[in-house]
Amino acid sequence: MFLKNAWYVGALSSAVERDLHAVKMLNENLVMYRKQDGTPVVLEDSCPHRRLPLSMGRLIDDTVECGYHGLTFDCSGSCVKAPGVAQIPRSAVVRSYPCAERYGMLWVWMGDPALADESLIIDIPEWNQEGWGVNSGDAMSIACNYLYVSDNLLDPSHVSWVHQTSFGSASIIGKPLKVDVAENGVTVSRWLNDVEVAPFYKKFVKFTGNCDRKQQYEVRFPSLAVIKAIFTPAGTGGDDVAPHPDIFLMDSYNLLTPIDEKNTRYFWFQLRNFSPDDAEVSRMFNEDVRFAFNEDKVILEAIQKGLDKRPAALDLPIDSGPMRFRRRMQQLIEAERAPVEAAVAVE
Numbered sequence: 001m002f003l004k005n006a007w008y009v010g011a012l013s014s015a016v017e018r019d020l021h022a023v024k025m026l027n028e029n030l031v032m033y034r035k036q037d038g039t040p041v042v043l044e045d046s047c048p049h050r051r052l053p054l055s056m057g058r059l060i061d062d063t064v065e066c067g068y069h070g071l072t073f074d075c076s077g078s079c080v081k082a083p084g085v086a087q088i089p090r091s092a093v094v095r096s097y098p099c100a101e102r103y104g105m106l107w108v109w110m111g112d113p114a115l116a117d118e119s120l121i122i123d124i125p126e127w128n129q130e131g132w133g134v135n136s137g138d139a140m141s142i143a144c145n146y147l148y149v150s151d152n153l154l155d156p157s158h159v160s161w162v163h164q165t166s167f168g169s170a171s172i173i174g175k176p177l178k179v180d181v182a183e184n185g186v187t188v189s190r191w192l193n194d195v196e197v198a199p200f201y202k203k204f205v206k207f208t209g210n211c212d213r214k215q216q217y218e219v220r221f222p223s224l225a226v227i228k229a230i231f232t233p234a235g236t237g238g239d240d241v242a243p244h245p246d247i248f249l250m251d252s253y254n255l256l257t258p259i260d261e262k263n264t265r266y267f268w269f270q271l272r273n274f275s276p277d278d279a280e281v282s283r284m285f286n287e288d289v290r291f292a293f294n295e296d297k298v299i300l301e302a303i304q305k306g307l308d309k310r311p312a313a314l315d316l317p318i319d320s321g322p323m324r325f326r327r328r329m330q331q332l333i334e335a336e337r338a339p340v341e342a343a344v345a346v347e
């Protein structure tokens, strides 16, 4: 079960052009395309006649023609053409989904369209701000439930084992974590003082020697993680101190879209506070990030298989953040379903 009333990323902006792009989100099949003026459109990917996916049909101007018998739908999902039929049947309609374009991604509202409010999409003040560079977005599919990915994104400790050659370093093992629960999500963080700079960051930081490092892992409901990495010369770190001129900041945005119960589409992009226009830095970053995320993918797909066979036998202190996140998610899903279930009971 998923939280429906939320914006989920359906595709990278660059993936949807003037053709029919099929995606599966929250167990629903959708077709995405762009109108002639570039506006994105999202429709249910199922012709009401014989359920052929509309994505197997043709895009004609701003409409979609079914590839079986030519029922044609406009971007609101209304049937505008029914060959050989005197009057268009009322049931010839497909659902359309609100869609917004932001941060190089196409966001789809999967719940009640009346509640789709674009201001609910995360606000990122650093986006397009002078001095900040963007590592443009990318995506991969992971064969596991999205909550295993969000567990991972609330678990700064895993870098020491999963990402030994990139984000991790031995000197941070076992350092305590702080968990903060807020209205919109959960944050797990820790400052690590006078530790070595982890390999991934070494080639980018402007100082030498040890650092103070902050790992801040925040996941907002239902499935958007903001991972903030701070590296500053040893002795200059802290939440309430003026930033050192050489401070390294990287904000990593991780956007999880459940495909179904056992598959997740994982989108990401990063912002950095240095070399804003350096394409080579962006290229290196993108390459290293994809490599590291592939390390997560291997682990997450294996734990999905492992937990399918046998439930977990214990929890550890590092599970506190993920468990609190999951509890609240469950409540939110139940609260969203409650009016629906009450309505069904009345019928």
Ligand code: FES
Residues within 6 Å of the ligand: 047, 048, 049, 050, 051, 052, 066, 067, 068, 069, 070, 071
């Ligand atoms: S299946 Fe689409 S028109 Fe028949």
Ligand SMILES: [Fe+2]
Residues within 6 Å of the ligand: 152, 158, 159, 162, 163, 292, 296
């Ligand atoms: Fe990871």
